[in-house]
Amino acid sequence: MTMTPEQSAWFAQTFDRLAGNVGQAVLGKPTTVRLVLTCMLAEGHVLLEDAPGTGKTMLARAIAASVQGSHSRIQFTPDLLPSDVTGVTIYDQKTGAFDFHPGPVFASIVLADEINRASPKTQSSLLEVMEEGQVTVDGVPHTAGRPFMVIATQNPIEQAGTYRLPEAQLDRFLMKTSLGYPDRAAAVEILAGSAQKDRSAALAPIVTTQAVAEMADLAATVHVDPAVLDYVAGLAEATRNVPEARLGVSIRGALAMTRCIKVWAASQGRNYVLPDDVKQLALPVWAHRIVLDPEAEFTGTTTEGVLARVLADVPAPQERQTV
Incomplete structure (x- = not known):
């Protein structure tokens, strides 16, 4: 069943309220906020590559507060163990049974801070829960x-x-983006409110976690024309044929794009996807999935440049495709 126009209007209104609420804590970054919310409603995960002190923790807390969800922060260090992330089973002598003590990964929004500082074994402890939404212990x-x-x-x-995160783990992140530093006006506003240490603490919830799950299910019903699906498949295939790329966009990456463009279209108040949605999300959804040849990198080739060339070379559909 396809999303109705009334449902798409409600979705867009609720999405705007969520983005506006988070924007009260994360000032001057509306586009990044909308991208991360899109990622949440597409039931994916996001990788933020940023310098310290740009508001990444604030963003996670603000989103959790806006959806009445729980929030946890894991500081990844070289001595962090997988059980420190997932939890551990402990024997209770009183009951004679093993009790599971959940780790910090059991939260609505989990901030994995400086994930590349932990060992590959600890990094891999997130793979199952990121892909399947569950953790298997003992x-x-x-x-x-x-x-x-x-x-x-x-x-x-x-x-x-x-x-360094291996390519297989990078591919499990739905998006990769950055907050960056705020502009001058936003910076002045942040400094003016310096007495308020945590802006997210004052945020009122907009929706419940149950409503977020319902929005995610609703977004999955957005119509994607076969011509747009063919466009996504053509772009993904083109990235694999670029001479400078050792690894292009996988099928998982194409599926990730399909999930994201549905949410992005619904956030604009549409119950159908446009080719422009694919173009707008190509960089955050696909750039981190492309692995360049070292010689190409040495000569100045970038994944952003490869994607720009692919988007220019592969024609976007101009009309609907009859089935």
């Missing part, structure tokens, strides 16, 4: 619940003592 699965989103961060400058 053979027993434990559901993370809905909504569930991991906001992972990494510092693009300081790379000493870090472990």
Whole structure:
């Protein structure tokens, strides 16, 4: 069943209220806020590559507060163990049974701060819960619940003592984006409110976690014309044929784009997807999935440039495709 115009209007109104509420805590970054909310409603995860002190923790707290959800922050360090993330089973002598003590990953919004500072073994502890929404400890699965989103961060400058995320794990992040520094006007407003240490603490909830799950289900019913699906498939295939790329967009990446454009269209008040939605989301959804040849990188080729060329070369559909 396709989303009705009335449902798409309600979705867009609720989405705007959520973005506006989060924007009260994360000033001057409306586009990034909308991208992260899109990621949440597409039931994916986001990787933020930013310098310290740009508001990443504030963003996670603000989203959790806006949806009446729980929030946890995991500081990834070299000595962090997988059980510190997922939880551990402990034997209770009084009851004679094993009790599961959930780790910080069991929250609506999980901030994995500086994820590339932990060992690959600890990084991999997030793979199952990010992909399947559950954690298996001692053979027993434990559901993370809905909504569930991991906001992972990494510092693009300081790379000493870090472990680079492997391509397979990067591919599990629905989007990669950044907050960056605010403009002058937003910076002045932030400084004027310096007495308020945590802006997210004052936010009132807009919707419940149940409503967020319903919005995610509703977004999945947005109509995507076969011509747009063919466009997405053509773009993904084109990234795999670029001479400078060792690895292009996978099928998982194409599926990620399909999920994102549905939410993005609904946030604009439409119950159908346009080719322009694909173009607008190509960079945050696909740039981190493309692996360039080292020689191409040395000559100045970037994934952004590769995507721009692919978008220019692959023609967008001009009319609907009859089925």
